[in-house]
Amino acid sequence: MGLFFAIVVALGWAVSYFYGEPMIVYSAVILAILMNIFAYWFSDKIVLKLHKAKPVTREEYFDLWNATENLSITAGLPMPRLYVIEDAAPNAFATGRDKEHAVVCVTTGLLKILDKNELEGVVAHELSHIGNRDILLSTVVVVMAGFVALLSDIVLRSRLSSGNNRDRGNAGAIFLIIGLVLAILTPIAATLIRLAVSRRREFLADASGALLTRYPEGLASALRKISATPVAMRTANNATAHLFISNPFGNLKTSGLYKLFMTHPPVEERIHALIEGNGRIRE
DSSP, X not given: OHHHHHHHHHHHHHHHHXXXXXXXXXXXXXXXXXXXXXXXXXXXXXXXXXXXXXXXXXXXXXXXHHHHHHHHHHHTOOOOEEEEEOOSSOOEEEEOSSGGGOEXXXXXXXXXXXXXXXXXXXXXXXXXXXXXXXXXXXXXXXXXXXXXXXXXXXXXXXXXXXXXXXXXXXXXXXXXXXXXXXXXXXXXXXHHHHHXXXXXXXXXXXXXXXXXXXXXXXXXXXXXXXXXXXXXXXXXXXXXXXXXXXXXXXXXXXXXXXXXXXXSOOHHHHHHHHHTTSOOOOX
């Protein structure tokens, strides 16, 4: 978060110097704060609406409700609200600003292909995101990355022949170049940081979920089944892709430059981390 704020301030300062308007820096900081406040209070509602998720009851999805309730008690967490997305692609995510306002959401496709142990593994993974406070972290990182991209877009779309900067001479030209470099590179840096944070938290949630169920093979088997069903979600969105347990766009290439821009670690690496020292997955 500190790094993102530093990027915003640096970019805002370069833009303000180029235009000779110090208020641009202040406006950038104020806007970033307001965006974070908005995201903190309404992020879960936005995500659920975006993916057309519907709340469920115990009677409708007893196995899901029962697994979530039991694991919540084991983890010492309040029972999160449960939502379901009508989608054939198997996936799940957790969202909310804290454990008292958390949501766990799964697709109907996930419920169809997983057995009890596998479903518990997925639910434990999502509860671990809640317990580890990943849901808030992910929201803040996404907001900041989006804000940096917005500032950069403003710079790139601006007129470079501003009258206020023609008289700045060599200094103006240097700062113009710095501003343009920042405008081009900061969205890339912000994206890489967001993806790196997402991948690290996925590994941690896998490990925490395995500790919660005491059965890592359940989650590992669930990941194997999910990855073997390369169906993209109808509501897949780049802004929320990192929230899901698996890439909502389906399986992508996992080597070379593609791996650098993945929102999730390769499934093979996650399964290996789960079952290392615990034998092979039971077929």
